[in-house]
Amino acid sequence: MGFRFDLIAEYIPFFLKGTMLTIGLSIVATLLGTVLGLGIGLGKMARKKPISLLFHCYITFFRGTPLFVQLFLVHFGVVPLFIGHTNGILATIIALSLNAAAYIAEIFRAGIQSIDKGQMEAARSLGLNHVGAMKNVILPQAIKRMIPPLGNEFVVLIKDSSLAAIVATPELMYWGRAMAGNYFIVWEPYITVALIYLVLTTSMSLLLNRLERRLATE
Amino acid sequence: MIEVKNLKKSFGMNEILKDINVDIKSQEVVVVIGPSGSGKSTFLRCLNMLESITGGHILIEGLDLTDKKTDINKVRTEVGMVFQQFNLFPHKTVIENIMLAPMKVRNISAQEAKEKGLELLRKVGLEEKANVYPDSLSGGQKQRVAIARALAMQPKVMLFDEPTSALDPEMVGEVLEVMKQLAKEGMTMVVVTHEMGFAREVGDRVLFMDGGYIVEENLPKEIFENPQEERTKAFLSKVL
Numbered sequence: 001m002g003f004r005f006d007l008i009a010e011y012i013p014f015f016l017k018g019t020m021l022t023i024g025l026s027i028v029a030t031l032l033g034t035v036l037g038l039g040i041g042l043g044k045m046a047r048k049k050p051i052s053l054l055f056h057c058y059i060t061f062f063r064g065t066p067l068f069v070q071l072f073l074v075h076f077g078v079v080p081l082f083i084g085h086t087n088g089i090l091a092t093i094i095a096l097s098l099n100a101a102a103y104i105a106e107i108f109r110a111g112i113q114s115i116d117k118g119q120m121e122a123a124r125s126l127g128l129n130h131v132g133a134m135k136n137v138i139l140p141q142a143i144k145r146m147i148p149p150l151g152n153e154f155v156v157l158i159k160d161s162s163l164a165a166i167v168a169t170p171e172l173m174y175w176g177r178a179m180a181g182n183y184f185i186v187w188e189p190y191i192t193v194a195l196i197y198l199v200l201t202t203s204m205s206l207l208l209n210r211l212e213r214r215l216a217t218e
Numbered sequence: 219m220i221e222v223k224n225l226k227k228s229f230g231m232n233e234i235l236k237d238i239n240v241d242i243k244s245q246e247v248v249v250v251i252g253p254s255g256s257g258k259s260t261f262l263r264c265l266n267m268l269e270s271i272t273g274g275h276i277l278i279e280g281l282d283l284t285d286k287k288t289d290i291n292k293v294r295t296e297v298g299m300v301f302q303q304f305n306l307f308p309h310k311t312v313i314e315n316i317m318l319a320p321m322k323v324r325n326i327s328a329q330e331a332k333e334k335g336l337e338l339l340r341k342v343g344l345e346e347k348a349n350v351y352p353d354s355l356s357g358g359q360k361q362r363v364a365i366a367r368a369l370a371m372q373p374k375v376m377l378f379d380e381p382t383s384a385l386d387p388e389m390v391g392e393v394l395e396v397m398k399q400l401a402k403e404g405m406t407m408v409v410v411t412h413e414m415g416f417a418r419e420v421g422d423r424v425l426f427m428d429g430g431y432i433v434e435e436n437l438p439k440e441i442f443e444n445p446q447e448e449r450t451k452a453f454l455s456k457v458l
């Protein structure tokens with residue numbers, strides 16, 4: 001029995017649909033995770049100890065437990081608590097965003113702390129307040145340094161979104177499993193799915209490389 | 219215009235400034251000398267609250283920096299600071315470095331900030347460098363830009379923390395020249411430096427610090443030619 005290209009062709013519409021959802025989930029979770037991550041990163045750097053500790057706990061929890069477990073907690077616990085029933089897409093977005101935010105918070109913190117403290121002092125000595133100094137002096141420099149690790153995190157997030165298949169979110173991996181179950185085949189669906197993920201992650205890397213170069217020459 | 223009374227500063231258990239008392243008059247140039255670790259930088263940084271004060275008072279034009287009601291950002295606009303390591307903003311051009319604070323803090327228009335900035339660059343002899351990034355400047359040029367940047371806020375006092383210590387010897391002169399000019403124009407200045415020639419020529423008064431105290435203060439000529447304290451003598455014999 002040869003490789004069944006015909007079955008793959010049959011499933012192309014589903015893979016396309018799944019890919020669109022994977023891209024959608026990734027974009028939404030990336031944006032939410034980045035915004036949350038910035039807040040959490042700044043929170044962890046807060047001078048007040050209890051506040052800083054709170055964010056430290058958040059980061060420790062989400063980096064120290066499996067995303068798989070977090071997804072189940074959100075899917076079967078948190079989401080029904082709020083809307084009364086499960087919702088795969090919602091649970092996936094929440095779990096991915098909260099998880100990515102923990103990693104992104106550390107990227108932000110490291111980026112900000114990598115800037116020489118003389119920069120902050122110079123800005124403050126000119127009369128800028130803390131927020132003004134952050135916005136005009138520290139962040140513009142820190143963001144350049146954050147792009148490579150952020151890019152990594154976005155690639156990880158795209159790959160991690162495949163876990164959503166377990167909670168019946170009809171993204172790319174979901175259709176791979178559907179095809180495998182339907183025809184009792186392994187290679188065709190999973191190699192196809194793997195290649196599509198590869199295209200997505202490679203595109204993301206290329207995009208970020210380009211952004212990095214653009215910023216470097218500015 | 220600056221009154222320092224019983225100033226104390228500790229880092230944890232480590233008391234760095236023990237009891238500093240000094241009055242600095244308007245248009246005076248005060249030079250601070252002393253061995254490494256004696257607290258010179260800490261003293262200077264207290265004057266614009268880059269370090270929080272442990273005890274005592276600092277009054278700038280009658281405004282008490284230790285008073286919670288005092289707007290520290292407002293005070294800092296009146297007190298310019300020049301650092302040993304320049305601390306120019308590397309992501310901004312020379313003119314942008316100078317324009318930033320006037321625009322963000324004083325809400326001056328970009329055009330006005332630019333005109334004033336170019337004027338200051340002319341004053342420090344770097345007008346043609348307005349649109350380059352700090353990375354392409356020599357150390358002496360960087361420090362002159364840093365001075366122009368601080369002057370852009372039109373401060374009443376300028377603090378200099380070893381402004382020439384990070385420079386190659388051949389560039390020290392150009393920075394000292396700018397500072398001399400500033401002193402001549404009547405700027406109130408507090409300068410931590412190892413340049414004894416500058417202290418003698420430009421300083422109105424020299425403070426010798428050691429171990430967290432001002433051990434001796436006097437006219438430059440007196441300090442250098444006729445030091446009273448043993449510790450001053452020992453220090454000067456090493457540096458002169």
Ligand SMILES: Nc1ncnc2c1ncn2[C@@H]1O[C@H](COP(=O)(O)OP(=O)(O)OP(=O)(O)O)[C@@H](O)[C@H]1O
Pocket residue numbers: 229232234252253254255256257258259260261
């Ligand atoms: N942020 C800090 N935390 C803890 N200790 C500090 C801090 N800043 C300075 N010190 C200590 O305070 C002492 C005085 O430092 P300071 O920088 O004021 O000395 P200085 O007279 O400027 O010396 P130098 O000539 O080497 O610049 C030093 O022993 C230093 O280790």
Ligand SMILES: [Mg+2]
Pocket residue numbers: 258259260379380
């Ligand atoms: Mg020092």
